[in-house]
Amino acid sequence: MDQSSIEKLPKGWKSIPNDLGSDQTAFKGVQWGKAMMWIFLLSDTFIFSCFLISYMKGRASTVVEWPNPSEVFALDFMGVPVPLLLIAIMTFVLITSSGTMALAVKYGYEKNKKMCGWFILLTAIGGLTFVGMQAFEWSKLIHEGVRPWENPFGAPQFGSFFFMITGFHGTHVSIGVIFLFIFARKVFKGDFDTGKRGYFTTMKSDYVAIEILGLYWHFVDLVWVFIFAFFYLW
Amino acid sequence: MSDEHEHKLEAKSDYTADASSVGASDIDAVPEAELPDQDLYHSHSWWTTYVFSQDAKYIGIQYALTAIGTGLLGLVLSWLMRIQLAFPGLGLLEPAAYYQFVTMHGMIMVIYLLTALFLGGFGNLLIPLMCGSRDMAFPYVNMLSYWAFVVAVLVLLASFFVPGGPTGAGWTLYPPQAITAGTPGSNMGIILMLISLILFVAGFTMGGLNYIITVLQLRARGMTLMRMPLTIWGIFTATVLALLAFPALLVGCLMMTLDSMLGTSFFMPAMVSMGEKLSYDGGSPILFQHLFWFFGHPEVYIVALPAFGIVSDLLSVHARKNIFGYRMMVWAIVGIGALSFFVWAHHMYVSGMNPWFGFFFATTTLIIAVPTALKVYNWIITLWRANIQLTLPMLFSLAFIVTFLNGGLTGLFLGNVTVDVPLSDTYFVVAHFHMVMGIAPILVVFGAIYHWYPLITGRMLNETLGKIHFWVTFVGSYAIYFPMHYQGFVGVPRRYFEIYESPYIETSTLVLNQFITIAALIVGAAQLVFLYNIITSARLGKKSEKNPWKANSLEWHTPQMPPEHGNWGKETPKVYRWAYDYSVPGAKEDYIPQNVPPSEVIGAKVEKT
Numbered sequence: 026m027d028q029s030s031i032e033k034l035p036k037g038w039k040s041i042p043n044d045l046g047s048d049q050t051a052f053k054g055v056q057w058g059k060a061m062m063w064i065f066l067l068s069d070t071f072i073f074s075c076f077l078i079s080y081m082k083g084r085a086s087t088v089v090e091w092p093n094p095s096e097v098f099a100l101d102f103m104g105v106p107v108p109l110l111l112i113a114i115m116t117f118v119l120i121t122s123s124g125t126m127a128l129a130v131k132y133g134y135e136k137n138k139k140m141c142g143w144f145i146l147l148t149a150i151g152g153l154t155f156v157g158m159q160a161f162e163w164s165k166l167i168h169e170g171v172r173p174w175e176n177p178f179g180a181p182q183f184g185s186f187f188f189m190i191t192g193f194h195g196t197h198v199s200i201g202v203i204f205l206f207i208f209a210r211k212v213f214k215g216d217f218d219t220g221k222r223g224y225f226t227t228m229k230s231d232y233v234a235i236e237i238l239g240l241y242w243h244f245v246d247l248v249w250v251f252i253f254a255f256f257y258l259w
Numbered sequence: 260m261s262d263e264h265e266h267k268l269e270a271k272s273d274y275t276a277d278a279s280s281v282g283a284s285d286i287d288a289v290p291e292a293e294l295p296d297q298d299l300y301h302s303h304s305w306w307t308t309y310v311f312s313q314d315a316k317y318i319g320i321q322y323a324l325t326a327i328g329t330g331l332l333g334l335v336l337s338w339l340m341r342i343q344l345a346f347p348g349l350g351l352l353e354p355a356a357y358y359q360f361v362t363m364h365g366m367i368m369v370i371y372l373l374t375a376l377f378l379g380g381f382g383n384l385l386i387p388l389m390c391g392s393r394d395m396a397f398p399y400v401n402m403l404s405y406w407a408f409v410v411a412v413l414v415l416l417a418s419f420f421v422p423g424g425p426t427g428a429g430w431t432l433y434p435p436q437a438i439t440a441g442t443p444g445s446n447m448g449i450i451l452m453l454i455s456l457i458l459f460v461a462g463f464t465m466g467g468l469n470y471i472i473t474v475l476q477l478r479a480r481g482m483t484l485m486r487m488p489l490t491i492w493g494i495f496t497a498t499v500l501a502l503l504a505f506p507a508l509l510v511g512c513l514m515m516t517l518d519s520m521l522g523t524s525f526f527m528p529a530m531v532s533m534g535e536k537l538s539y540d541g542g543s544p545i546l547f548q549h550l551f552w553f554f555g556h557p558e559v560y561i562v563a564l565p566a567f568g569i570v571s572d573l574l575s576v577h578a579r580k581n582i583f584g585y586r587m588m589v590w591a592i593v594g595i596g597a598l599s600f601f602v603w604a605h606h607m608y609v610s611g612m613n614p615w616f617g618f619f620f621a622t623t624t625l626i627i628a629v630p631t632a633l634k635v636y637n638w639i640i641t642l643w644r645a646n647i648q649l650t651l652p653m654l655f656s657l658a659f660i661v662t663f664l665n666g667g668l669t670g671l672f673l674g675n676v677t678v679d680v681p682l683s684d685t686y687f688v689v690a691h692f693h694m695v696m697g698i699a700p701i702l703v704v705f706g707a708i709y710h711w712y713p714l715i716t717g718r719m720l721n722e723t724l725g726k727i728h729f730w731v732t733f734v735g736s737y738a739i740y741f742p743m744h745y746q747g748f749v750g751v752p753r754r755y756f757e758i759y760e761s762p763y764i765e766t767s768t769l770v771l772n773q774f775i776t777i778a779a780l781i782v783g784a785a786q787l788v789f790l791y792n793i794i795t796s797a798r799l800g801k802k803s804e805k806n807p808w809k810a811n812s813l814e815w816h817t818p819q820m821p822p823e824h825g826n827w828g829k830e831t832p833k834v835y836r837w838a839y840d841y842s843v844p845g846a847k848e849d850y851i852p853q854n855v856p857p858s859e860v861i862g863a864k865v866e867k868t
Binding site: 026043046048049050051052053055057058060061063065067068069071072074075076079082083086087088089170173174180181183184185186189193225226227228229 | 274289290292293294298300395396399400464468469471472475476477478479480482483484485486502503505506507508510511513514515521522523524525529538540541542543546550553647
């Protein structure tokens, strides 16, 4: 469906029954991949919700006291322990990378190959920095004796949930970073301009793929906000 | 019905194309194509044609065969369990083996047979064909989905060959016992089971996204959501449920894997085992039950909704009548799907919840009975004064209605806390869930296979063998499960590996156990007849004509039958009506396929859709 016929469709709430009552597509003008990513993210939201709700239940019912996050996650800065210093920087980097991703999508649709590629690379570097800092945080905690099965500061479930949830989220970020690098290469090579067929899927490349990857990236950042709030601020 | 009344009905609901007032081109108008023709993948080698196929029809058959193969193992396990129960003196099974077989039978039947067969098998085969598309939206991902399923099955089967054997924790895999010494397969077995489930969820997610996008974004011109056959509605809603319910299973499996392998204590409280205090401390076993059943209850409907959908279509086609209350049926499917997320703790009445939770979950559970009963009424009214053809699919559909009603009624018993507590963990529960989510859906599977077999192979299944298969299966299932209700009432507990005469067990139970076992073996043997029929008919069966059941839905109206790669030849079909225009007054034939334009059936009083 081209842009002009989409604009003729009713707007606002009226568009919902109208689109659902129509034939062929329920989301007018939305590429399959984009719709798929939204639905996948809904499913992924349920995964993270299950993790976080399990964490709340675990924290609420543990027999040993839960450690104080602002002490455990403090970082010595010039001899003074600053609570949540590293986490604050990590969060800042990750949220910033969401901004650069949005710019990459914009330049992608403008077919500005150079800017799009650089912003994707910048996003990837942001993600990589985040994962690097997370690795630093993990090793710091491990040095202090925190393990998935034990924790010198209090409830052993603290270590279990911390490593599991941040690990699962870190895996999401890492997968995103890998795809960002692949996409940066594809952008610089001009695959999205020529519509080169994918190596595995044999489908034509299209700039919409960058927006789809962007959706995933923003989602991973949003999930981090929730993990940050529930794990570090509570 | 009086003439006057009939006349009123006509006037209200009928829509007659009038050739005199408008030209044929106007009444045949369908919206313009919104998308260019699908960019199809064409295989170019033996491997990409027959092994890593990206054609949804072929993937559907691959899924179905793998699922049925795994299901046969589940069937054999049930025979062995039944022989052990009827003749404990034979000493056929060790206690450990019995529990392992119970577990594997349950898991295989629910996940690897029914879920994979309905969604992976029928979903892949029917969604593109019934929606009028050339293939799924993402054929490559679809192929990966199937192979992830194969790996999941292989990991599951591998657990039979590891030290300690497969897990014997029961299909619910409750911790702490699932990963504590003393339970069979508490080391390797349970880990392989959990990994297999995680792989299954990953594979299913890939397939499920395909089904959803194909239904939402890839329908033919003129195919609105409210013109889709109910089969598609059932499979679509079940897929949505699966995508939202499997995450809980995934998280539960992941956490238990960590408990087992790394020694975390998510689900493990402080315990003493064999006189020694274990290193676990402070976990919550109830948390796992919540995660499991948040998946487990929607899972019941993941199996049931496709069956509801398929049976509606089979009834309508073989009774030559439109389905009664199509829109009601759609909303019932969607409503049951939504409600299924609010009832999970009715599996946990004896877990020690706050009584108010029991009150809440009993109420929501009973509310589900409303849309479900509505569907049963609609099926029966569909049959009312219909031109019923007693073909095999119809026989199986009729058997489904009775069986589902039966299982549903015992569900009302178990949904009430006060009635459930004494019946909990007895054979009454076993009888209930086998009736409602074992026999009932599998009857639909059989009906569907008899119905769509010609579409896949171009040949009909043998009718006589089919009748034998039907009657033995139908009557036999009742011989198996009716006595179990009674056994439950007299208090025979489930999951006991041998039941001897004792002051606590009625003598009649022992006789019944032998009766049930013999019935089970006979029903099992009937399935071999079915398999023989399927295998031999593929080559030797009677050649089928193009639309053997005179059905309306699009899958029977491809240029070739069986359909080729790309399904529709040059042009995808245009859809003008719903799939239920049977015995329409004023039409020459007793059916009007979905792709027949109004100008060709002038004067037929069709429903406006």
